Amino acid sequence: MINYVIRRIAYALPILIGINIITFVLFFVVNTPDDMARMQLGQKRITQEAIDKWKSERGYDKPVLWNSQASAGQKISDTIFFQNSIKLFLFDFGQSDSGRDIGYDIRQRMWPSLAITFPSLILGLISYITFALTLAFFRGSYIDVWGVVMCVIMMSISSMFYIIGGQFVIGKLFNLVPISGYDTGFDAIKFVALPVIVGLIGGIGSSTRWYRTIFLEEMNKDFVRTARAKGLSEKTVLYRHVLRNGLIPILTGVVVVLPLLFIGSLVTESFFAVPGLGSYTIDAISNQDFAIVRSMVYLGSVLYIIGLILTDISYTIADPRIRLE
Amino acid sequence: MPVIFITDALIFVLVFMVCLFIWYSRRHEHLCIPWRQVGENPLAMATSVVLLFYIAAGLLDSIHFHPRLDDENQEEIKYSTNILSVLDVLTEKLRSRVEKTYSAPFATHAYAKEMIDQPDGTRIRDYPRLNYGGSHLNDPDKDIVPDILTKTIIGIVMGIMIWLVLSAMIIFSLSRIRRSDIKTEFRCIIRGRDQIPGKIPWHVILITLGCIIIGITTLVYLSGFYHVLGTDKVGQDVLYQSLKSVRTGLLIGTLTTLIMLPFAIALGIMAGYFSGWIDDVIQYLYTTLNSIPGVLLIAAAILMLEVYMTNHAGDFTSIEQRADMRLLFLCMILGIMSWTGLCRLLRGETLKLREIDYVQAARAFGTGHITIMLRHILPNVMHIVMISIVLDFSGLVLVEAVLAYISIGVDPTMASWGNMINSARLEMAREPIVWWSLSAAFMFMLGLVLSANLFADAVRDAFDPRIRTIPAS
Numbered sequence: 001m002i003n004y005v006i007r008r009i010a011y012a013l014p015i016l017i018g019i020n021i022i023t024f025v026l027f028f029v030v031n032t033p034d035d036m037a038r039m040q041l042g043q044k045r046i047t048q049e050a051i052d053k054w055k056s057e058r059g060y061d062k063p064v065l066w067n068s069q070a071s072a073g074q075k076i077s078d079t080i081f082f083q084n085s086i087k088l089f090l091f092d093f094g095q096s097d098s099g100r101d102i103g104y105d106i107r108q109r110m111w112p113s114l115a116i117t118f119p120s121l122i123l124g125l126i127s128y129i130t131f132a133l134t135l136a137f138f139r140g141s142y143i144d145v146w147g148v149v150m151c152v153i154m155m156s157i158s159s160m161f162y163i164i165g166g167q168f169v170i171g172k173l174f175n176l177v178p179i180s181g182y183d184t185g186f187d188a189i190k191f192v193a194l195p196v197i198v199g200l201i202g203g204i205g206s207s208t209r210w211y212r213t214i215f216l217e218e219m220n221k222d223f224v225r226t227a228r229a230k231g232l233s234e235k236t237v238l239y240r241h242v243l244r245n246g247l248i249p250i251l252t253g254v255v256v257v258l259p260l261l262f263i264g265s266l267v268t269e270s271f272f273a274v275p276g277l278g279s280y281t282i283d284a285i286s287n288q289d290f291a292i293v294r295s296m297v298y299l300g301s302v303l304y305i306i307g308l309i310l311t312d313i314s315y316t317i318a319d320p321r322i323r324l325e
Numbered sequence: 326m327p328v329i330f331i332t333d334a335l336i337f338v339l340v341f342m343v344c345l346f347i348w349y350s351r352r353h354e355h356l357c358i359p360w361r362q363v364g365e366n367p368l369a370m371a372t373s374v375v376l377l378f379y380i381a382a383g384l385l386d387s388i389h390f391h392p393r394l395d396d397e398n399q400e401e402i403k404y405s406t407n408i409l410s411v412l413d414v415l416t417e418k419l420r421s422r423v424e425k426t427y428s429a430p431f432a433t434h435a436y437a438k439e440m441i442d443q444p445d446g447t448r449i450r451d452y453p454r455l456n457y458g459g460s461h462l463n464d465p466d467k468d469i470v471p472d473i474l475t476k477t478i479i480g481i482v483m484g485i486m487i488w489l490v491l492s493a494m495i496i497f498s499l500s501r502i503r504r505s506d507i508k509t510e511f512r513c514i515i516r517g518r519d520q521i522p523g524k525i526p527w528h529v530i531l532i533t534l535g536c537i538i539i540g541i542t543t544l545v546y547l548s549g550f551y552h553v554l555g556t557d558k559v560g561q562d563v564l565y566q567s568l569k570s571v572r573t574g575l576l577i578g579t580l581t582t583l584i585m586l587p588f589a590i591a592l593g594i595m596a597g598y599f600s601g602w603i604d605d606v607i608q609y610l611y612t613t614l615n616s617i618p619g620v621l622l623i624a625a626a627i628l629m630l631e632v633y634m635t636n637h638a639g640d641f642t643s644i645e646q647r648a649d650m651r652l653l654f655l656c657m658i659l660g661i662m663s664w665t666g667l668c669r670l671l672r673g674e675t676l677k678l679r680e681i682d683y684v685q686a687a688r689a690f691g692t693g694h695i696t697i698m699l700r701h702i703l704p705n706v707m708h709i710v711m712i713s714i715v716l717d718f719s720g721l722v723l724v725e726a727v728l729a730y731i732s733i734g735v736d737p738t739m740a741s742w743g744n745m746i747n748s749a750r751l752e753m754a755r756e757p758i759v760w761w762s763l764s765a766a767f768m769f770m771l772g773l774v775l776s777a778n779l780f781a782d783a784v785r786d787a788f789d790p791r792i793r794t795i796p797a798s
Binding site: 011014015018019022023026027035038152153155156157158159160161164167168260263266267270281282285286288290293294296297300301302304305308321 | 605609612613614615616617618620621622624625626628629631632633635636680719723726727730731732733742743746750753763767770771774775778779782
């Protein structure tokens with residue numbers, strides 16, 4: 001087991017290198033820093049001096065891979081690849097294109113993100129499983145049929161409409177909570193409530209339906225029939241045999257996203273003006289701040305890899321039939 | 326003069342492949358059975374009629390050309406620089422009748438007040454009449470309700486007539502195909518059941534067809550006089566925009582799948598089946614790609630595409646072509662992401678399957694790896710593929726709206742539901758509220774996604790080997 005975990009972490013290293021190369025290629029090879037400068041400074045009639053100034057301010061004025069003019073050791077270290085990618089690899093995010101310390105911003109902004117994503121996840125999981133188990137319990141009846149119909153309709157509606165609708169109904173018509181914004185400390189609750197509720201409602205359709213099929217699949221299995229045949233009550237069958245086995249795919253699906261909760265949701269955060277990492281990324285995209293987008297891509301990837309490792313570990317714990325050694 | 330965009334070409338390749346697949350399935354009984362089961366599902370048939378109308382709109386919008394300029398004096402034929410599609414020509418009235426700014430559905434007056442010159446020379450500040458919407462009315466306040474009612478009734482009557490003709494044609498051709506007389510055929514459909522095997526629920530199809538046709542004729546007739554769904558900020562008819570968006574939605578949903586499917590299936594099964602170094606390599610490939618959070622990858626890629634496009638502006642001859650390239654690129658990026666998702670699912674399922682007795686038994690009998698994968702594993706994961714194709718479709722249509730909001734979706738000049746929502750969103754704070762753009766996008770999206778979802782369910786029920794039952798006949 002420990003052996004396996006160590007091996008997984010060792011596997012993660014080449015993946016991180018791969019991501020690093022992908023982002024590097026995407027940001028510095030597909031388009032040269034010159035192109036980026038021209039894009040940011042304006043379209044046409046732009047002097048080479050302005051481009052050079054833009055580049056030197058951000059440290060993009062070095063050769064891409066190999067600095068033939070520098071002395072021995074700096075041939076490699078004094079390049080864009082070394083300065084940007086290797087440092088990124090060590091979580092030294094450096095400065096954004098507008099001169100702010102990205103690492104500091106990220107540390108500040110991940111808590112508001114977490115304040116929204118974590119309650120959404122927990123409350124969502126509880127309610128979706130409850131709904132799904134109810135539907136599975138009443139399988140074939142009108143409750144089940146109409147429940148599924150509702151689910152299908154709800155999952156056919158774009159999440160944008162849930163957010164706009166939620167803001168309009170709860171925020172504007174009933175004036176229950178502020179439409180958007182954020183506050184520190186205990187006051188955050190009234191700002192967090194709306195995004196959490198909207199997120200919860202938006203996820204009902206697909207999640208409930210998905211969990212229901214998982215539970216129904218378990219219900220059709222032999223051990224459930226055996227459990228019924230030996231005279232267990234329907235409640236025991238449902239909780240002990242169906243729920244516990246059904247939880248394996250559900251929980252392993254959740255484990256992947258656990259670390260990603262720090263990143264938050266781009267759309268939700270920018271709609272509700274939450275100063276989290278999601279809105280940070282959106283702002284960076286609209287300001288075309290390449291350094292921040294690059295850092296966020298890398299950070300998101302690292303968190304996802306952590307999630308994957310956790311998932312594989314949880315697989316072995318939850319289902320002993322799966323052999324991973 | 327025809328213009329062929331890359332996405333146009335691809336969409337027709339896709340249509341060709343679907344036709345090929347249908348031809349292939351017809352010759353293989355085991356593929357016919359599940360599809361026949363889909364055909365017997367009333368809900369699936371109803372939704373497929375709806376989907377067909379969407380597809381028709383999308384295909385019509387995929388045939389582009391430069392319109393010929395009507396200039397009789399010149400010898401040579403000249404073409405306009407504008408690019409139009411067949412759909413544009415069909416909806417000429419909607420496209421050309423542009424108002425100044427917002428107007429509500431069925432409005433006769435503009436949304437905003439402005440200074441109007443009175444006949445007697447004075448100027449007052451009031452809501453001006455629209456250029457086209459309800460311009461045939463003399464006294465809008467009094468006449469509008471009866472006028473809309475009569476026009477609706479005329480539209481409905483026209484729709485019923487067209488529907489009756491169509492139904493008669495369908496019944497007639499059915500009777501010819503089945504070599505029964507029209508009377509029994511008619512009776513079968515009216516009663517809602519067919520005595521002849523292959524029980525396609527024709528009554529459901531005809532009813533759905535009727536509803537849609539009546540809806541369309543009413544809309545068409547009314548939109549000749551009013552802006553049925555209102556107009557947007559620049560006075561463009563919202564109905565026209567919604568129709569133009571159909572193509573974008575369909576393209577994103579289908580092209581993405583077309584790009585990713587072969588990779589996902591082959592690599593996913595191989596990874597799960599072989600384990601060892603093959604598994605490691607494939608896992609490395611998809612984990613690396615998949616580890617980059619989707620939205621961020623799209624954002625980064627689109628950002629880079631924008632840089633490329635601003636610096637190579639000369640490569641694109643028209644705005645449409647530029648938008649088209651961006652759409653294609655978006656599909657590719659989305660394909661890369663959904664590829665890894667399906668691949669992961671398939672690998673996981675194969676991991677489970679290869680421990681199951683029948684695979685072990687096949688291996689013990691000395692069956693080759695490729696045969697085991699094709700015979701024993703592929704059919705058992707095929708339902709996942711099928712479900713994920715159709716589920717992905719609706720998911721992708723929905724994703725487009727989100728991407729448009731983050732401004733990394735399709736080109737802002739391109740009509741899409743995402744862009745409609747995005748521009749309407751900013752107007753929610755206005756008083757009175759501008760709701761029509763949003764509701765139009767909502768209705769059109771819901772129609773497409775809901776029917777796609779319901780159709781997907783029927784396909785899943787038919788293709789899942791664990792649910793499927795071979796009809797005894």
